Amino acid sequence: MTDGSWYDADIERVIITETQIREKTAELAKQVSADYSTVEDGLLLVCVLKGAVMFMADFARALGRHGPAAELEFMAVSSYGQGTTSSGVVRILKDLDRDIAGRHVIVVEDIVDSGLTLSWLLRYLASRKAASVEVVTLFRKPDAVKVPIPVKYVGFDIPNEFVVGYGLDFSERYRELPYVGVLKPEVYTRA
Numbered sequence: 264m265t266d267g268s269w270y271d272a273d274i275e276r277v278i279i280t281e282t283q284i285r286e287k288t289a290e291l292a293k294q295v296s297a298d299y300s301t302v303e304d305g306l307l308l309v310c311v312l313k314g315a316v317m318f319m320a321d322f323a324r325a326l327g328r329h330g331p332a333a334e335l336e337f338m339a340v341s342s343y344g345q346g347t348t349s350s351g352v353v354r355i356l357k358d359l360d361r362d363i364a365g366r367h368v369i370v371v372e373d374i375v376d377s378g379l380t381l382s383w384l385l386r387y388l389a390s391r392k393a394a395s396v397e398v399v400t401l402f403r404k405p406d407a408v409k410v411p412i413p414v415k416y417v418g419f420d421i422p423n424e425f426v427v428g429y430g431l432d433f434s435e436r437y438r439e440l441p442y443v444g445v446l447k448p449e450v451y452t453r454a
């Protein structure tokens with residue numbers, strides 16, 4: 264397995280390596296930086312906790328090399344709970360701390376799977392009167408989409424399998440893996 268993590272024994276195969284994630288994050292930050300080079304009051308990055316925490320931290324730092332200035336905001340929502348399929352019910356566990364009216368917002372997501380979380384979130388942010396809202400997601404599963412979402416910045420399109428690592432969990436575990444992989448089937452039966 265890639266880096267000798269103690270979780271490696273549970274991983275059937277790696278889908279995206281740590282190096283691929285690092286290079287793609289730099290690329291996405293460059294694109295966003297070029298597209299928003301003229302905004303006067305900077306960007307507002309909205310991280311969707313918990314899954315996007317790793318990507319937010321790395322993406323914000325990559326953006327920091329180029330500009331524009333960015334403020335970091337965090338929302339926590341949950342639709343997967345303990346399972347591997349979306350419940351379809353999105354719950355706000357932590358709301359924004361500030362007014363986003365008139366601001367250029369970029370929602371930072373780890374993954375767009377069914378699209379249910381983002382479709383709900385984009386409607387919510389629109390109701391808060393942002394000047395613009397775009398989405399950057401590191402992963403997307405094109406074959407899983409139930410609600411088509413306009414996502415401007417996508418890192419990797421991946422197969423329709425449940426993945427863990429780099430923020431993505433199964434039952435709150437595996438978020439700290441530096442790469443993204445698929446679990447061995449016995450991990451689910453043991454859970």
Ligand SMILES: O=P(O)(O)OC[C@H]1O[C@H](OP(=O)(O)OP(=O)(O)O)[C@H](O)[C@@H]1O
Nearest residue numbers: 312313314341342343376377378379380
């Ligand atoms: O496109 P969807 O099918 O809606 O799935 C994507 C969402 O699901 C995951 O969050 P989850 O509800 O597992 O919460 P977590 O980030 O705290 O793990 C993930 O982090 C995305 O936010």
Ligand code: HPA
Nearest residue numbers: 376424425426427431432
């Ligand atoms: O494939 C996934 N893995 C972990 N969490 C998720 N939330 C949506 N899709 C996934």
Ligand SMILES: [Mg+2]
Nearest residue numbers: 314343344432
């Ligand atoms: Mg989750």
